Amino acid sequence: MEFAWAPEHEEFRRKIKAAIDRLLPSDWAEKSQYDTSSEYVSKFSRTFCPALAKEGLLIPHWPKELGGGGLDPYHHWVLGEExxxxGEPRSYQYMNVNWAGPAIxxxxxxxxxQQHISKIVAGTHIWCQGFSEPSAGSDLAAIRTTAERTPNGYVINGSKIWTSGASLADFCFMLARTGTERYGGISVFLVPMKTPGIDVRIIPCLVGERSVHEVFFTNVEVPESARLGDENDGWKVVRAVMHNERVGMPRYALSMRVLDHAVGLLKKKNRFKDAAVRSYAAKTKAALEAARNLMLNIIDDRMKGKAPTATTSVARYALVTGDRWLLGFLNDFMYEEVMSGKDPLINVGYKRTGSTGIGAGSAEIQLNLIARDMLRLPRE
Ligand SMILES: Cc1cc2nc3c(=O)[nH]c(=O)nc-3n(C[C@H](O)[C@H](O)[C@H](O)COP(=O)(O)OP(=O)(O)OC[C@H]3O[C@@H](n4cnc5c(N)ncnc54)[C@H](O)[C@@H]3O)c2cc1C
Known part of the structure; x- marks a missing residue:
């Protein structure tokens, strides 16, 4: 297998890095704290993304007729890595490109x-994902939020939880129950967050400033045109979205940077000669490399037009493993830096790695999917 990047991908990476150098302020690390979910980063994304769009760097891989650059998906991956x-200066706009836009x-x-794709392509709007509910996380089909038919459309009632970026978002890509059948009674709605009846509350959380929220829907009226896909056929959309979301973000790239930084600090302290430290660092690096290669394999499958399979869960689980190694490494050998909270890179590495095995489907759920769809193990 050939692991090297092609010259056009290297060239694209150079362009992205140059744009980052030019567009990010010199005090980015201090101001952003590499927190995708902060108010500062979200506000910044509203000028940064349009600037990327103008240079043809926001959505390189979509077809030209949709406003993309017509390049292959590896360009999108290179963009995501950089x-x-x-710390993801696109804030939650990365979700627009990774799964919300493709689903629309x-x-x-x-x-x-016409309404949504042009805004995503221009880099002006932020989406959030209203899937999880207090009684429906891993078991997503257990959602209880309802969308009842009215003469003009639907009225939505219920609540969502753990919604990332909800207080920053313009639109919510949400699920609601339109029928009684477990899977065949769910529909997707595209709802403006300013619609009367939506109440958003931030949940204070270690992962990031506005990483998770509660969102309450009380008699929220939406027109029929807000429904994405056929009524009661939302599960089909969910399945497509989840495959894209699980490998949507090359989180290993930040984890590798954090690991390199931590190793640099340990070398300065003359602690990297310790065999235990070196061995742990090597195992962490190997786990993150494995995640990178497995994720690149998924992109390769996409390039070849292959349908998504349980390999997505394998790649996601590898990412969880790599991040858990990094979390252990920081806990064991960077204890002082973690506790002081003064080093933005160590900080973000520590805060984010803990949640990799929960969001986008927990680690255990990925193992279940691998057991069922790849290993074909019996269910009992
Ligand atoms: C940082 C962060 C951001 C998030 N952002 C969003 C968002 O933007 N939008 C959104 O909709 N959701 C979001 N989530 C929610 C996330 O998708 C859920 O937390 C996740 O699906 C797990 O659901 P739960 O929290 O209800 O846990 P539960 O489903 O209650 O699971 C609890 C534990 O039980 C295990 N478990 C559950 N079922 C099984 C099973 N069948 N077999 C084996 N083990 C099982 C799980 O692995 C987990 O360890 C986010 C979560 C986090 C941490």
Missing amino acids: MIKV IRFGTDEQK
Whole structure:
């Protein structure tokens, strides 16, 4: 297997790095704290993303007729690697490109594409994902939020939890129950966050400033045109979204940067000669490299037009493993830096790695999917 990047990908990476150098302020690390979910980064994204869009760097891999650059998906991956390394200055707009936009392109009406895709391509709007509920996380099909038919459309009632970036977002890509069947009674709605009846509350959280929220829907009226796809056919959309989300973000790239930084600090303290430290660092690096290679394999499958399979869960689980190694390494050998909270890179590495095995489907759920769909193990 050939692991090297092609010259056009290297060239694209150079362009992205140059844009990052030019557009990020010199005190980015201090101000952003590499926190994707902060108010500062979200505000910054509203000028940064349009600037990237103008240079053709925001959505390199979508077809030109949709406003993309018409390049292969590896360009999108290179973009993701460079962005996450500096704390994702696109803020939650990365989700627009990774899964919300692709779902609207695939399942949306012409009107929905016109309304939403042009905004995503221009880099002006932030989306959040309203899937999880207090009684529906891993078991997502247990959602209770309802969307009842009215003469003009639907009225939505219920609540969502753990919604990332909800207080920063313009639109919510949400699930609601439109029927009684477990899987066949769910629909997707694209709802403006300013719609009357939506109440958002920040949940204070270690991962980031506005990383998770509660969102309450009380008699929220939406037109029929807010529904994405057919009524009661939302599960099909969810499955497509989850495959994209699980490998949507090359989180290993930030973890590798944090590891390199930690090793540099340990060398300065003359602690990297210790065999235990070196061995742990090597195992962490190997685990993150494995995640990188498995994720690149998924992109390769996409390039070849192969349908998503349980390999997505394998790659996601490898990422969880790599991040757990890093978390252990920071806990064991960077204890003082972690506790002081003064080093933005160590800080973000410590805060984010702990949640990798929960969001986008927990680690155990990935193992279940691998057991069922790849290993074909019996269910009992
Ligand atoms: C930082 C962060 C950001 C998030 N952002 C969003 C967001 O933007 N939008 C959104 O909708 N959700 C979001 N989530 C929610 C996330 O998707 C859920 O937390 C996740 O699906 C797990 O659901 P839960 O928290 O209800 O835990 P539960 O489903 O209650 O699981 C609890 C534990 O039980 C285990 N478990 C559950 N079922 C099984 C099973 N069948 N077999 C084996 N083990 C099992 C799980 O692995 C877990 O360890 C976010 C979560 C985090 C941590």
